[in-house]
Amino acid sequence: MSTNxxxxxxxxxxxxxxxxxFSRILLWIFMxxxxxxxxxPIIMAILGSFKTNAEINLGxxxxxxxxxxSNYRDAWEGANxxxxxxxxxxxxxxxxxxxxxxxxxxxxxxxxxxxxxxSLYVFLQSATLFISIGAVVLxxxxxxMLKIGLNxxxxxxxxxxxxxxxQTFFILIGFYRSIPKDLxxxxxxxxxxxxxxxxxxxxxxxxxxxxxxxxxVFRGAWNEYIMPLVFTxxxxxxxxxxxxxxxxxxxFAGAAQQTNLMLAGACLSILPILIVxxxxxxxxxxxSTGAIKG
Amino acid sequence: xxxxxxIGVAYLFTLPSFLLTIVFAVYPIIWAMRYMFFDYKGYxxxxxxxxxxxxxLFRDDLYWNSVLNTFIYAGGKLLLTxxxxxxxxxxxxxxxxxxxxxxxxxxxxxxxxxSVMAVVFYVIFNSYxxxxxxxxLKLHLVASPVDWLGTKYAMLTVxxxxxxxALGNYMLxxxxxxxxxxxxxxxxxxxxxxxxxHKFRFITIPMLGPVMQMIVMLAITVxxxxxxxxxxxxxxxxxxxxxxxxxxxxxxxxxVSTSSSLEQDFGYGSAVGFVTAVIVGIVTxxxxxxxxxxxxxx
Numbered sequence: 001m002s003t004n005x006x007x008x009x010x011x012x013x014x015x016x017x018x019x020x021x022f023s024r025i026l027l028w029i030f031m032x033x034x035x036x037x038x039x040x041p042i043i044m045a046i047l048g049s050f051k052t053n054a055e056i057n058l059g060x061x062x063x064x065x066x067x068x069x070s071n072y073r074d075a076w077e078g079a080n081x082x083x084x085x086x087x088x089x090x091x092x093x094x095x096x097x098x099x100x101x102x103x104x105x106x107x108x109x110x111x112x113x114x115x116x117x118x119s120l121y122v123f124l125q126s127a128t129l130f131i132s133i134g135a136v137v138l139x140x141x142x143x144x145m146l147k148i149g150l151n152x153x154x155x156x157x158x159x160x161x162x163x164x165x166x167q168t169f170f171i172l173i174g175f176y177r178s179i180p181k182d183l184x185x186x187x188x189x190x191x192x193x194x195x196x197x198x199x200x201x202x203x204x205x206x207x208x209x210x211x212x213x214x215x216x217v218f219r220g221a222w223n224e225y226i227m228p229l230v231f232t233x234x235x236x237x238x239x240x241x242x243x244x245x246x247x248x249x250x251x252f253a254g255a256a257q258q259t260n261l262m263l264a265g266a267c268l269s270i271l272p273i274l275i276v277x278x279x280x281x282x283x284x285x286x287x288s289t290g291a292i293k294g
Numbered sequence: 295x296x297x298x299x300x301i302g303v304a305y306l307f308t309l310p311s312f313l314l315t316i317v318f319a320v321y322p323i324i325w326a327m328r329y330m331f332f333d334y335k336g337y338x339x340x341x342x343x344x345x346x347x348x349x350x351l352f353r354d355d356l357y358w359n360s361v362l363n364t365f366i367y368a369g370g371k372l373l374l375t376x377x378x379x380x381x382x383x384x385x386x387x388x389x390x391x392x393x394x395x396x397x398x399x400x401x402x403x404x405x406x407x408x409s410v411m412a413v414v415f416y417v418i419f420n421s422y423x424x425x426x427x428x429x430x431l432k433l434h435l436v437a438s439p440v441d442w443l444g445t446k447y448a449m450l451t452v453x454x455x456x457x458x459x460a461l462g463n464y465m466l467x468x469x470x471x472x473x474x475x476x477x478x479x480x481x482x483x484x485x486x487x488x489x490x491x492h493k494f495r496f497i498t499i500p501m502l503g504p505v506m507q508m509i510v511m512l513a514i515t516v517x518x519x520x521x522x523x524x525x526x527x528x529x530x531x532x533x534x535x536x537x538x539x540x541x542x543x544x545x546x547x548x549x550v551s552t553s554s555s556l557e558q559d560f561g562y563g564s565a566v567g568f569v570t571a572v573i574v575g576i577v578t579x580x581x582x583x584x585x586x587x588x589x590x591x592x
Contacts, residue, residue, distance in 0.1 A: 035399045045414045060428040106311035113304035128319045135544035136567035137322035163318035194303045223407030225522050242409045246526050269410045281398045
């Protein structure tokens with residue numbers, strides 16, 4: 001009787017164990033399948049960028065038969081991607097520096113001072129985050145640039161990107177809160193002026209925040225498409241990667257679509273961000289969760 | 295330092311930000327709110343038109359079609375991303391081998407340009423030489439190539455692509471919310487004999503309430519506003535099947551491609567942009583009220 005009882009409970013625990021490990025396997029299949037779906041387009045783009053056009057159009061292998069570096073050479077030299085990449089780099093770097101400067105200055109003022117109109121200013125910044133009338137704003141912006149003669153310059157794009165600094169402002173405010181205010185007072189008592197205080201004491205302490213926000217701004221500028229498209233429609237030499245690449249859909253230099261060039265061009269945009277992400281993915285993710293913890 | 299100069303410094307530091315915001319964010323909105331009452335096609339003198347642009351808007355079937363499409367697009371994206379990202383977050387919240395790497399992989403799609411990825415997805419989804427069709431044909435899952443960007447499936451394709459780009463973001467936000475739930479709750483529930491499902495239903499979901507509300511609200515506004523990848527991938531086509539409201543607004547101001555047939559009209563476009571912003575505001579407001587009422591019932 002008692003032996004019988006034991007064997008039943010053993011059977012039961014075996015079946016529970018089996019059920020547990022079975023659901024564990026299912027869980028892993030689900031997780032890995034989702035992971036595969038997430039990376040597949042990127043892997044396809046990278047591997048495809050080394051194939052010949054015929055291979056992409058007709059073949060169905062994942063790996064290229066032989067590595068075609070010429071795709072990158074053709075994109076870089078023939079399809080003007082050297083110009084596009086340079087434009088993208090210049091726009092993103094300048095926008096990052098400008099945005100951080102503008103947002104850290106106003107962030108400091110808002111965090112440390114009480115002044116008339118402060119709440120109106122903060123309201124204005126948050127309103128720009130939430131209210132969007134879409135592409136309408138690009139028209140007056142474009143006319144404005146035309147009036148001051150900047151419509152044929154990358155500066156127009158950079159200025160408008162810097163103007164969209166509200167998110168960076170709110171991120172930096174969060175970081176300012178963790179810098180003790182006593183520091184300012186001590187420095188001021190020692191006869192330090194506000195500009196020296198800001199540059200020599202505050203900015204170095206803000207460095208972690210500037211790093212995370214800078215990464216965020218750089219990525220945003222690098223990925224921007226619609227605004228630069230509108231501003232460079234008639235000036236192809238000013239186009240960034242995103243715009244130059246999307247134009248390849250209509251074929252290149254009168255020829256039909258060259259998918260290998262499209263993928264090589266896409267990789268020129270994808271790879272720099274991907275490499276930074278591999279080393280700094282925590283900083284990328286910090287931005288996203290920051291929005292929730294606010 | 296005295297009070298006066300302190301205030302001077304505050305204004306000086308805020309000035310660049312304030313000026314840029316006024317010139318490039320506030321002025322364009324005022325511009326639009328003026329011209330939405332004008333007949334202005336970009337050339338010639340703007341003529342005051344009263345509410346003509348708005349009466350035209352209410353009879354504009356193309357626009358209301360794009361509004362309907364936007365709701366289908368946003369609804370589909372929400373239905374796909376919110377449950378899936380919550381499930382992924384719940385799984386990743388447990389002690390799991392390799393969860394850091396999995397987390398980084400799920401988040402990966404969010405860092406790339408929507409327009410660049412639209413070009414990559416074009417290579418995957420197009421019917422003529424698309425990678426997906428080749429794969430399906432090889433596995434004998436379909437008999438002939440499927441027109442993923444055709445009238446029947448274009449919207450679904452666009453939703454799937456948008457979800458691919460957004461999933462990781464919401465997963466990460468859910469994960470942050472989950473980490474805020476105390477472990478004691480789960481432990482005491484376990485002692486009371488609660489199973490996984492019950493813990494999820496009666497601890498995770500209610501405790502996640504406010505975070506969930508924020509994520510869904512963010513997801514709604516982002517989905518209603520997004521049109522970059524649609525513009526590159528389908529240009530709103532075929533025959534307006536993937537036309538969304540902000541793409542329609544864009545079309546009234548700038549040409550989408552050489553084949554763009556819609557006439558540019560800045561006065562009318564301003565009115566459409568304004569009404570579209572109001573629609574987004576109403577939807578988010580309604581959601582906010584509804585979710586607040588729901589959380590009270592809880």
